[in-house]
Amino acid sequence: MRQKSGDIALVxxxxxLNVQMTPLPVGSFTYSNVSxxxxxxxxxxxxYTMTFSCRVTNLTDATIARTLRLxxxxxxxxxxxxxxxxxxxxxxxxxxxxxxxxxNGIMPGSDPYDPTYNGPLISRRTTHCMYLEDEYxxxxxxxxxxxx
Numbered sequence: 001m002r003q004k005s006g007d008i009a010l011v012x013x014x015x016x017l018n019v020q021m022t023p024l025p026v027g028s029f030t031y032s033n034v035s036x037x038x039x040x041x042x043x044x045x046x047x048y049t050m051t052f053s054c055r056v057t058n059l060t061d062a063t064i065a066r067t068l069r070l071x072x073x074x075x076x077x078x079x080x081x082x083x084x085x086x087x088x089x090x091x092x093x094x095x096x097x098x099x100x101x102x103x104n105g106i107m108p109g110s111d112p113y114d115p116t117y118n119g120p121l122i123s124r125r126t127t128h129c130m131y132l133e134d135e136y137x138x139x140x141x142x143x144x145x146x147x148x
């Protein structure tokens with residue numbers, strides 16, 4: 001497009017208005033097949049924990065790199081990054097990744113009976129939810145379990 005006299009040109013970086021322009025991210029991942037299940041807690045079968053899974057897909061025409069965090073909340077409380085679990089993920093166009101969190105998994109280097117056991121314990125009459133979120137705030141649907 002040709003510029004006319006008096007037009008203002010906006011380009012990445014500095015411009016005539018002295019406004020710093022920041023490039024926007026090139027799209028985001030899409031999330032599908034979100035699932036959460038309540039399962040017996042292996043060390044103490046009278047208790048329950050949960051699993052969460054989600055398919056992450058790059059439907060754009062460019063390779064995308066994002067950092068995904070596993071978010072957790074219960075009974076309508078605030079969500080937070082569960083146990084600091086995050087994943088740096090780079091997907092080419094059309095590529096997918098199946099994320100799976102197992103509440104019965106053991107955090108690296110820990111004893112299964114100490115507090116570093118992976119999953120949240122699910123008490124009676126409570127609802128627990130998880131979702132994935134990237135550094136730009138794009139997130140999957142919530143996967144929730146309720147114990148009556």
